[in-house]
Amino acid sequence: MTKSDRETFHKAVKLIENAKTVDVFTHLHADGDAVGSAFGIAYILTDLGKKVKIFLEEDPGDKFRYLMDPEIECHITGDDVLPYENEKPDLAIVTDCATRDRVKKRYEICERAGKIIKIDHHMQDDNFGDVNVVREDWSAVCEGIFLLSKMLGYDFKKAPHGKKAAIALYTGILTDSGRFGYSNTTSFTHKAASELLKITGDMSDTVRNLFSIKPFSKVKIYGIAFSRAELLCDGKFAFSYVTGDEMKETGATFQEIDGISSELCEIEGVELSALAKPSSKDPKKWGLSLRSYKYCDVAAIAMKYGGGGHARAAGFDYEGTTEEIKELLIGELKKY
Numbered sequence: 471m472t473k474s475d476r477e478t479f480h481k482a483v484k485l486i487e488n489a490k491t492v493d494v495f496t497h498l499h500a501d502g503d504a505v506g507s508a509f510g511i512a513y514i515l516t517d518l519g520k521k522v523k524i525f526l527e528e529d530p531g532d533k534f535r536y537l538m539d540p541e542i543e544c545h546i547t548g549d550d551v552l553p554y555e556n557e558k559p560d561l562a563i564v565t566d567c568a569t570r571d572r573v574k575k576r577y578e579i580c581e582r583a584g585k586i587i588k589i590d591h592h593m594q595d596d597n598f599g600d601v602n603v604v605r606e607d608w609s610a611v612c613e614g615i616f617l618l619s620k621m622l623g624y625d626f627k628k629a630p631h632g633k634k635a636a637i638a639l640y641t642g643i644l645t646d647s648g649r650f651g652y653s654n655t656t657s658f659t660h661k662a663a664s665e666l667l668k669i670t671g672d673m674s675d676t677v678r679n680l681f682s683i684k685p686f687s688k689v690k691i692y693g694i695a696f697s698r699a700e701l702l703c704d705g706k707f708a709f710s711y712v713t714g715d716e717m718k719e720t721g722a723t724f725q726e727i728d729g730i731s732s733e734l735c736e737i738e739g740v741e742l743s744a745l746a747k748p749s750s751k752d753p754k755k756w757g758l759s760l761r762s763y764k765y766c767d768v769a770a771i772a773m774k775y776g777g778g779g780h781a782r783a784a785g786f787d788y789e790g791t792t793e794e795i796k797e798l799l800i801g802e803l804k805k806y
Contacts, residue, residue: 471617481601483621485585489561491521495580496565497572498527498750499724502645502680505534507565507589507611510638512542513631514615514624523559525576531725533680537638539631551575562586566611568594568778571751589614593769594778606780609654612642616662626669636669637676644673645680648732653764653782691722695730695745701737703800708734711746711756711792724750728759732783735761742766742803746788746795755787756795771802 471479486492494512496504505526512522524544530537538544547554562583564570568590570577580586588599591608608614616639619626626632643663647655650663667673691712699710712727727747734743741763749755760768761783768784777786788795 475605478601478603479618479621482587482589482603482618485561485587485601486515486518486520486622489520489559489584491559492523492561492563493557493559493579493583494522494524494563494565495567495573495576496526497567498574499728500526500528500530500534500566501725501728502534503610503612503642504566505530505537506638506640506642506645507615509537509539509542510612510615510635510642511563511565511589511618513539513635513638514619514622514629516542517629517631517635518622518624523557525554525579527574527576531723532685533725534641536676536679537634537641539634541631547576547579549575551578554579558582558584560584563589564599565589565615566591568592569596570598574751589618592778592780594773607654607656609652609656609659610642610646612639612646613659613662615639615642616666626666633669633671636666637673640666640670640673641676641680644677649677649681654780685726687721687723688726690720691717691727692730692733694720695727696733699734700796701740702796703742703803705739706741707796707800707803708737708740708743709746709792709796709799710734710744714748714753717748731759731761735763741806742768742799744795744799746792749787751787752789755789756792757785757787758795759785760799766803766806771799774802 494508496508508524515522526546529546557579562580586599588602590604626636695710695712731743731745743761745759746756749757762768767781769779769781772784772786775786
């Protein structure tokens with residue numbers, strides 16, 4: 471950790487220590503790292519005597535239900551934040567959000583907080599927090615929460631919700647590192663996971679539920695995406711798409727289609743993969759989910775078109791036909 475990182479962490483710790491009420495936010499269509507970091511920090515701060523609330527855009531679903539606890543107040547807001555117009559916490563913590571628009575309408579609650587801490591690992595220059603704890607070399611934001619817990623003096627073994635907090639953080643690291651298989655996995659990723667696993671105990675059933683057990687709706691939407699998948703650019707680019715109507719017909723959620731682009735990137739010889747799906751922000755646009763294997767920087771591509779992410783996983787919204795999308799991405803891939 472650099473001197474600058476250490477100073478930033480100390481600023482975050484001071485804001486947390488001075489706060490009595492804390493609201494926690496993460497991005498829409500929350501994945502394992504988003505839900506894990508939100509509940510992980512919520513359990514930690516609850517044990518440190520803070521009054522904590524979590525605000526999610528949508529229900530995390532059965533996949534992540536095990537992270538929730540009746541003792542942690544969790545609000546599912548959708549786009550209706552009017553019931554929370556009087557919500558003014560001492561501190562807001564936003565996890566796994568490169569930009570404030572990823573919080574959508576909930577940012578109206580967030581910006582009423584006395585102070586804001588952003589904790590993230592994406593390459594994006596929207597430092598909307600009063601303190602911005604951002605490290606691109608974390609495989610998951612949960613690595614950052616784990617470091618923060620150490621600086622807060624949190625004892626996972628002795629804290630009332632210590633095991634719950636460890637399970638939440640392990641979930642985030644496990645999922646965002648691709649079960650420790652993505653190139654963002656570092657020695658610290660394994661160290662943090664190892665320490666957390668000493669607290670959680672056997673996680674094999676959880677791993678199976680996260681990665682192996684699938685609802686039938688997911689099987690159906692994957693079938694549609696795979697049946698129309700194309701290999702382009704001499705087999706280096708895999709592309710597919712699913713429509714809003716197809717998601718409705720199959721009952722698939724945004725969470726359930728989240729892994730399709732990763733699966734496409736595992737095709738032999740593929741460097742870049744893309745899944746076009748309905749945009750969650752604008753019904754006229756496609757939401758593009760990009761993955762790369764080794765050398766194509768998809769974060770740089772996404773940022774050109776108003777999106778963002780990591781070098782190996784990123785996304786952006788685009789208005790156009792699927793043919794135009796393919797042409798655009800083939801052009802970008804040829805630059806590498």
